[in-house]
Amino acid sequence: MTPFERLLGHDEAAARELLEPCLPLNEAELDREFDAGWGDLKGWEMLTHG
DSSP states (O other): OOHHHHHHHHHHHHHHHHHGGGTTOOHHHHHOBOSSTTSBGGGGHHHHTO
16 A cells, blocks of 8 residues: 555545534534534535535
């Protein structure tokens, strides 16, 4: 495994750890605005290019 492949693997694992807890949320929960960060959880779509 090259250092680059190792970094990509870590990046994928970290993204999965952040996004998997959002899977059971409904649309209203995803649209809920927060005072900090991306505004709402759908702002995270830019991380997944969705």
